[in-house]
Amino acid sequence: MTTIQHIAAYKKPLDAFDVVVVGSGPSGATVARTLAEQGKAVLILEFGGLPSPGAALTPHQATFTKAVTYTEQMDGNPWTACCVGGGMQFYSAITFRYRAADLRASQFLESDMAIDWPIEIQELNEHYAYIEALLGIEHMGDYPLSARATRIAAAMSSLGYHPHPMPLAILPPQHPHGCGYCAACDSRCCPMGAKASVITRSIINDDGLPGSITVLYGCLVKRILQESEGQASGVECYIPFSSQRLRIPVAKVVCCSNAIQSSALLLRSRSSFAPRGIGNEHDLVGRGLSLKVSGYSIGSNRRWLKEADLAAPHRGAPATVYTDDFYQAPDMPTRFGGLIYEVASPVPEENIGHLRIHYLAGDEPWSHNRITLEDKEDEFGIPILRFQYRNTANDEARLAYLTARADEILREAGAVTIRHDRPMHRKGASHLHGTARAGVDPARSVVDPLGKVHGYDNVYVMDASVMNFAGNWNPTHTIMANARRMALALR
Ligand SMILES: Cc1cc2nc3c(=O)[nH]c(=O)nc-3n(C[C@H](O)[C@H](O)[C@H](O)COP(=O)(O)OP(=O)(O)OC[C@H]3O[C@@H](n4cnc5c(N)ncnc54)[C@H](O)[C@@H]3O)c2cc1C
Ligand code: SF4
Numbered sequence: 001m002t003t004i005q006h007i008a009a010y011k012k013p014l015d016a017f018d019v020v021v022v023g024s025g026p027s028g029a030t031v032a033r034t035l036a037e038q039g040k041a042v043l044i045l046e047f048g049g050l051p052s053p054g055a056a057l058t059p060h061q062a063t064f065t066k067a068v069t070y071t072e073q074m075d076g077n078p079w080t081a082c083c084v085g086g087g088m089q090f091y092s093a094i095t096f097r098y099r100a101a102d103l104r105a106s107q108f109l110e111s112d113m114a115i116d117w118p119i120e121i122q123e124l125n126e127h128y129a130y131i132e133a134l135l136g137i138e139h140m141g142d143y144p145l146s147a148r149a150t151r152i153a154a155a156m157s158s159l160g161y162h163p164h165p166m167p168l169a170i171l172p173p174q175h176p177h178g179c180g181y182c183a184a185c186d187s188r189c190c191p192m193g194a195k196a197s198v199i200t201r202s203i204i205n206d207d208g209l210p211g212s213i214t215v216l217y218g219c220l221v222k223r224i225l226q227e228s229e230g231q232a233s234g235v236e237c238y239i240p241f242s243s244q245r246l247r248i249p250v251a252k253v254v255c256c257s258n259a260i261q262s263s264a265l266l267l268r269s270r271s272s273f274a275p276r277g278i279g280n281e282h283d284l285v286g287r288g289l290s291l292k293v294s295g296y297s298i299g300s301n302r303r304w305l306k307e308a309d310l311a312a313p314h315r316g317a318p319a320t321v322y323t324d325d326f327y328q329a330p331d332m333p334t335r336f337g338g339l340i341y342e343v344a345s346p347v348p349e350e351n352i353g354h355l356r357i358h359y360l361a362g363d364e365p366w367s368h369n370r371i372t373l374e375d376k377e378d379e380f381g382i383p384i385l386r387f388q389y390r391n392t393a394n395d396e397a398r399l400a401y402l403t404a405r406a407d408e409i410l411r412e413a414g415a416v417t418i419r420h421d422r423p424m425h426r427k428g429a430s431h432l433h434g435t436a437r438a439g440v441d442p443a444r445s446v447v448d449p450l451g452k453v454h455g456y457d458n459v460y461v462m463d464a465s466v467m468n469f470a471g472n473w474n475p476t477h478t479i480m481a482n483a484r485r486m487a488l489a490l491r
Pocket of ligand 2: 170178179180181182183184185188189190191192193194195315317
């Protein structure tokens, strides 16, 4: 049975749950479902509200995710979305599996932290398959190339590269419930359920589960409480709607609030038992923040304004073609990474007369890339975050290589001018990883390979915080597969 309610409207006892999960995004939803399949009663606490079909991302980005950045201003980006379903409600549905080398990146990249995952890729395979079935994406690869992707693919082929249809968690237009080409759907909640998400695929809302899932939204978890060594006793929450503070007892608590917010929650959970925060005995929580390196090349040609396919706005999936030719290209700096693919602007008209290419690669995780807490508090009484992030020379070189390859493809497609947009992520990004690293050595990692915080019996982290290397792909599929792997082992 599933209940999804504002916490202010929930009248039943809050001490009756086997497991409390913080965050209802794809990681939290996967953990909750996996446990409910085993008959457990799961409570998900979610700060954001319930997004309506067709909603845009911006109103679902919370002020509590703002952070002080290198500019000394509170101008850190509000990362992903703050709502039931998390960032997956608004994503582009790009759904790659990772490869073996993503879990063994130390052979290519440098870092002062543990960079290899403590598991092998084979341990994820059955969980990838489960998630693909759950999301109903047997149609992956069937989504037709957009008009712009067709041009990009032709240019890739003519340069000797290998274009492939993007694996998308979107029912293709030919399917009875398939995409209706309503918008350029990055940053939009699909109004017709064609795009797979926590809500549209009933990951949590499934009355066939032997256990139960109760999602209470409008509830910000401020900290995890402790009354004895190595044991969480409850969570302290704040309900902005009623300005109420609430203590909820926990038998087990799983942090799934993303790699910024989960580590912030652990850091906020200071007590006499954990003076530096839970799991932070070795000053590792929040370190190793990885956001990937990425950028956009936008090609233009005035002639394209007169050609019907490129003079029209873009509608439909924003990314329909990619090449992985550079994943381990011999002339790529470090010989490792990344992905090049079509990505349309989320504003349909902004694509008129342009071809737009995105490239990304997993960044080197260094301990100086981190989040910490300031002494000041925000309007919810939450310590403000400080966000420190910069890329290494290897990161820059890999990004420069990918930019050059994307530009080459655009020129081959006929672009006369090329503009670059390079976020460099010093104020945030939407792919978040690495702030509670996984391993067997408590001096080098925050959680064990199954997500349990070292030194704790009942505190877990099961989101992308535990990904030691961010991977050279879009991460959500792997976040979900890995969350399921860890949740299946939770006893
Ligand atoms: C516009 C956009 C496009 C994207 N496209 C893709 C794509 O095509 N493919 C891909 O793989 N990835 C994509 N992503 C990234 C993807 O959304 C994330 O990887 C994914 O959502 C991470 O899942 P998560 O469950 O770990 O965290 P989130 O989705 O961030 O969910 C965490 C949830 O926890 C809640 N929360 C946080 N702190 C607290 C607290 N203290 N108390 C209570 N609740 C809390 C938040 O409100 C949020 O709802 C995209 C992201 C965006 C924003
Ligand atoms: S373009 Fe298609 S998948 Fe995207 S929001 Fe619209 S109907 Fe949904």
